[in-house]
Amino acid sequence: MTPATSPLASLRGISCGAVVPTLTLLAAACQNPDSSGSSPDVVVRDSSGIRIVENLAPEWDKDFWSVNPEPEFAFGGEFGEESDASLLVWDIAAAGMLSDGRVVLLSPKGERKVLIFERSGALSVAFGRAGRGPGEFDHPQHLQVLPGDTVVVWDYMFGPVSYFDASGTLLKHRAIDLGGLIEATRGPDRHNGETVHLPLPDGSFIVQFHRPDWQIPEQGEIYRRPVGYARIDLDYSSHSFGWWQGYEFLNHAMPVLPYPVQSLVAGGGAPLTVHVTNGNRFEVHQFAAHGEGLRRIVRRRTEKIPIESGTVRSLAELNSDVEGDWLAWERAVALTPQRFYPAIASMQVDNWGNLWVLALSGRSTRGGALWEWSVFHEGRWLGDVAMPSGVLWIGDDIILCRHFDRDTGLEKILGYRLSRGLSRG
Secondary structure (H helix, E strand, O other), X not given: OOOOOOOOOOOOOOOOOOOOOOHHHHHHHOOOOOOXXXXXXXXXXXXXXXXXXXXXXXXOXXXXXXXXXXXXXXXXXXXXXXXXXXXXXXXXXXXXEOOOOOEXXXXXXXXXXXXXXXXXXXXXXXXXXXXXXXXXXXXXXXXXXXXXXXXXXXXXXXXXXXXEOOOXXXXXXXXXXXXXXXXXXXXXXXXXXXXXXXXXXXXXXXXEEEOOOOOOOOOOOEEEEEEEEEEEOOOOOEEEEEEEXXXXXXXXXXXXXXXXXXXXXXXXXXXXXXXXXXXXXXXXXXXXXXXXXXXXXXXXXXXXOEOOHHHHHHHHHHOOOOOOOHXXXXXXXXXXXXXXXXXXXXXXXXXXXXXXXXXXXXXXXXXXXXXXEEEEEOOEEEEEEOOOOOEEEEOOOEEEEEEEEOOOOEEEEEEEEEEOOOOOO
């Protein structure tokens, strides 16, 4: 998950009739249910090689995993006469953890470094710098910590991929073959995005592409531009995951919407699985990464929660320091149809292959929607975990979160203890 670098950047299913990878395939999947594997809490249907899992309730209604409400460690530094400027962190884009418990952070701006911290908050190692040579970063975008404590940094614009050991020694400098990439994704109905959308653990990556002939609708309308996703293998073969609905915009001078819906992609596990959702309803399509196609459709019962006018007003007040005509924006938003919170706001896959989905809990609070992380294993809803906001990384027993204090302008990285009980899922 990439954290926001501004208040605006921090704003963020699909039915058989929606934009989907293969309409005929999904039409078949919506018919002729087979109740094999069903229970009072889940209904499983198989059709045309696709398993449809309808989750009505979590399998573990109590004694499920939990997160300690108080952080186990925190670092980032503080301003003051005795503070250490080397401990300050800014605009952290991604995080991970080494096998010895040290925390790895990617700082993509300014000096453009990888920072490794001890749990005590002491800076252990810092490496990388701005540049285009081996071990240097132009605009570092993605961070991975692979088995064996190999730290991988992916640069923007299909730039190089750099592999380091835990001491910061450069192990490998891999260039992406743009010719091979263009050939793998070439087509009259699409053009490539400008960067790697998501790297996967095996070294392959997902790209996003768009329809060149698609037109933005008229002024004042809400729209979602079609986007496609494909996995690019190490030999530059391409495996498509079809067309989806992109980020939600308002065709207005200030296009941002309160809590916009967007399609999301996550990948991981063994066998490697790619998860895609449109985000507007709780439905996730799970694909075999190596070309076998759609394997499973996962759904969960949720409740649509409208976005209240007070929430829109609070959003305008929060961003009042951002240049723009917020009164005109409020009027434009007020003229749009009733909007609802996105059913899915984020997805991650942990080391055990569990899919974590940040979703509406089906309940609302006085301040708006209530969000929780729902955990799934092989399509089955295990339970929900209440976690702090700003989750960057979910580990075996620690989650890492980014916290930005608007009043002080300080950023901190917090580590919370995750208890998975007797089972990893």
